[in-house]
Amino acid sequence: xLDKALSGSKKYGIWIGFLLLLIGGGxxxxxxxxxxxxxxxxxxxxxxWGFYIAQFTFLVGVAAGGVMVVLPYYIHDYKAxxxxxxxxxxxAIGALIMCLLFIIVDLGYPSRLFNVIIHFSxxxxxxxxxxxxxxxxxxxxxxxxxxxxxxRNGVSYKKWVKFLAYFSIPWAVGIHTVTAFLxxxxxxxxxxxxxxxxxxxxxxxxxxxxxxxxxxxxxxxxTTKFDxxxxxxxxxxxxxxxxxIANVFFFLCEVFVTFYxxxxxxxxxxxxxxxxxxxxxxxxxxxxxxxxxMGFGIxxxxxxxxxKNRFLLPITCVMIFVGTWIDKGMGLITGGFNPTPLNHxxxxxxxxxxxxITIGVYAIGLLLITVLFKMAAAIKEEVGA
Amino acid sequence: xxxSRRRFLKIAGVSALxxxxxxxxxxxxxxxxxxxxxNKKASENSQFEKMPNALTAKRWAIVIDTRKLNDKRVEKIQxxxxxxxxxxxxxxxxxxxxxxxxxxxxxxxxDKENEYLAEKLEHxxxxxxxxxxxxxxxxxxxxxxxTFQREDGIVMMDYHRCIGCRFCMAACPYxxxxxxxxxxxxxxxxxxxxxxxxxxxxVEKCNLCAERLAQGKAPYCVEASDGAIAFGDLxxxxxxxxxxxxxxxxxxxxxxxxxxxxxxYIV
Numbered sequence: 219x220l221d222k223a224l225s226g227s228k229k230y231g232i233w234i235g236f237l238l239l240l241i242g243g244g245x246x247x248x249x250x251x252x253x254x255x256x257x258x259x260x261x262x263x264x265x266x267w268g269f270y271i272a273q274f275t276f277l278v279g280v281a282a283g284g285v286m287v288v289l290p291y292y293i294h295d296y297k298a299x300x301x302x303x304x305x306x307x308x309x310a311i312g313a314l315i316m317c318l319l320f321i322i323v324d325l326g327y328p329s330r331l332f333n334v335i336i337h338f339s340x341x342x343x344x345x346x347x348x349x350x351x352x353x354x355x356x357x358x359x360x361x362x363x364x365x366x367x368x369x370r371n372g373v374s375y376k377k378w379v380k381f382l383a384y385f386s387i388p389w390a391v392g393i394h395t396v397t398a399f400l401x402x403x404x405x406x407x408x409x410x411x412x413x414x415x416x417x418x419x420x421x422x423x424x425x426x427x428x429x430x431x432x433x434x435x436x437x438x439x440x441t442t443k444f445d446x447x448x449x450x451x452x453x454x455x456x457x458x459x460x461x462x463i464a465n466v467f468f469f470l471c472e473v474f475v476t477f478y479x480x481x482x483x484x485x486x487x488x489x490x491x492x493x494x495x496x497x498x499x500x501x502x503x504x505x506x507x508x509x510x511x512m513g514f515g516i517x518x519x520x521x522x523x524x525x526k527n528r529f530l531l532p533i534t535c536v537m538i539f540v541g542t543w544i545d546k547g548m549g550l551i552t553g554g555f556n557p558t559p560l561n562h563x564x565x566x567x568x569x570x571x572x573x574x575i576t577i578g579v580y581a582i583g584l585l586l587i588t589v590l591f592k593m594a595a596a597i598k599e600e601v602g603a
Numbered sequence: 604x605x606x607s608r609r610r611f612l613k614i615a616g617v618s619a620l621x622x623x624x625x626x627x628x629x630x631x632x633x634x635x636x637x638x639x640x641x642n643k644k645a646s647e648n649s650q651f652e653k654m655p656n657a658l659t660a661k662r663w664a665i666v667i668d669t670r671k672l673n674d675k676r677v678e679k680i681q682x683x684x685x686x687x688x689x690x691x692x693x694x695x696x697x698x699x700x701x702x703x704x705x706x707x708x709x710x711x712x713x714d715k716e717n718e719y720l721a722e723k724l725e726h727x728x729x730x731x732x733x734x735x736x737x738x739x740x741x742x743x744x745x746x747x748x749x750t751f752q753r754e755d756g757i758v759m760m761d762y763h764r765c766i767g768c769r770f771c772m773a774a775c776p777y778x779x780x781x782x783x784x785x786x787x788x789x790x791x792x793x794x795x796x797x798x799x800x801x802x803x804x805x806v807e808k809c810n811l812c813a814e815r816l817a818q819g820k821a822p823y824c825v826e827a828s829d830g831a832i833a834f835g836d837l838x839x840x841x842x843x844x845x846x847x848x849x850x851x852x853x854x855x856x857x858x859x860x861x862x863x864x865x866x867x868y869i870v
Contacts, residue, residue, distance in 0.1 A: 262698055267769060336747075337749075342770070404744070405862065558778055561709065
């Protein structure tokens with residue numbers, strides 16, 4: 219089936235070439251990081267995780283978000299999603315590959331990666347995260363591929379495939395729950411130590427994942443003869459709306475608990491993120507930007523007339539994607555590390571090389587998604603879906 | 604307690620597999636045994652050879668008498684530790700490596716900060732180092748057991764196993780861990796050949812001078828402190844630390860987190 223991705227229009231070729239260029243740039247930057255060490259990044263003793271882990275956390279959400287099309291289709295037999303289920307699964311594959319790559323580029327000693335398996339440690343949440351992420355990747359590859367192949371051959375997919383699809387639904391919840399557990403089980407980090415972290419992760423995931431899927435479906439609609447269907451896109455936008463409202467609601471619950479209880483250390487993180495503390499305020503415009511983007515995102519989706527506007531919808535989706543990306547990426551990671559255990563504020567900003575590596579990893583994910591989507595669209599065109 | 608739980612998990616894992624495929628059990632079981640041997644080897648290697656006169660304890664602890672410390676003595680302590688342990692002097696402060704250092708009272712004890720603090724405490728530089736917790740979050744977080752707790756409570760690092768994921772740094776509520784953002788060797792003026800240097804990409808921290816205890820010597824910081832730092836067995840009522848804890852009011856860093864820090868401060 220992959221042969222479908224090898225031929226395409228000139229524009230397709232240019233796009234692939236562009237991605238390869240970005241991957242090459244990221245690779246060169248990564249060689250520099252391998253050579254010098256993680257010292258080339260903006261991370262520090264105090265903020266020991268940065269841009270890479272932020273992307274990882276956010277993209278686990280994007281991967282889990284794919285379940286928002288899988289669930290209605292397989293459980294509720296929601297036919298409108300039948301056409302795009304495979305897109306949701308392929309998006310999850312791309313996102314998961316990026317997650318795994320972001321973990322690898324974040325390692326100080328990547329050649330020892332397999333120590334996680336050789337010296338497996340069930341006490342560590344990272345061990346379980348490895349299992350759920352790889353398991354979810356496996357499920358999506360098997361289900362997506364088999365369903366698409368069956369469609370191409372004009373037969374219905376095997377029963378065990380459907381069983382695996384059912385299985386992947388709680389698993390999707392699992393990947394993001396375990397990823398939240400990486401953070402919320404640490405005793406000394408007030409911003410993370412909250413039982414609502416996993417629900418909040420899921421809510422923002424179910425907004426960001428489907429928002430990206432809408433953008434991708436609109437691109438597919440425009441560039442290929444395969445039509446994902448207006449009804450599917452409209453339903454997806456409603457899902458994004460409710461999930462985003464839940465995410466903002468959970469965040470406001472956190473704000474209430476922090477400021478009504480007046481816990482000084484918890485308040486200081488919020489002050490650092492939204493006001494700045496002692497002149498350390500590099501995240502302030504980002505955090506307010508995130509709130510602004512998510513707020514208007516809700517507004518544009520709640521009002522039916524605006525939600526159904528096909529010109530506005532992709533813009534709204536980009537706003538939501540960026541808003542949740544800042545909130546769950548930069549804000550969550552840097553916020554969690556501040557104030558530091560020794561009650562200081564340490565700012566963090568990624569370096570140029572760090573950004574290049576990050577873009578390189580994103581380009582790999584986009585290349586994969588492009589190829590998989592191209593393949594899916596070509597097969598759907600072929601069978602005249 | 605923890606050990607037996609781990610063992611239980613292993614046995615449970617093996618039995619679960621056995622339910623499915625009887626013949627596979629032997630293969631898997633022998634793999635587990637091999638792995639256990641492997642683990643043992645790794646931790647033994649990093650636990651320096653014990654001399655007959657080695658110092659041993661059921662639970663090592665440290666008591667720091669802040670009243671007896673001044674800047675000069677602190678510098679001497681820090682040098683004794685850092686120079687002997689090949690701790691590099693990284694010029695970029697944000698990425699520095701430190702095993703023992705000082706900070707102000709309200710930084711070391713953020714939950715004990717009074718608006719009007721005793722004047723002597725206001726300006727005092729308080730030593731801080733790994734607390735060798737009873738219940739160390741870093742050990743729990745480590746995905747490779749590169750950081751582990753010895754029977755005597757010392758929390759150790761295996762520099763040859765660490766993958767540099769820095770989960771332990773996020774888990775440590777005391778900021779006691781440093782990461783080698785660069786190759787540390789060019790930043791060492793003199794190398795102590797009796798202690799390993801590290802490579803870039805691994806985490807390191809205070810090891811309570813496990814290598815010295817094995818030779819029957821007190822930790823460097825204790826030796827250089829001229830009596831300001833005491834160490835001993837917390838479970839021995841006649842030890843120096845127990846004697847000091849009995850006769851002085853002491854505090855620990857963030858005990859409410861339940862980590863059980865084993866560094867006590869007389870203020």
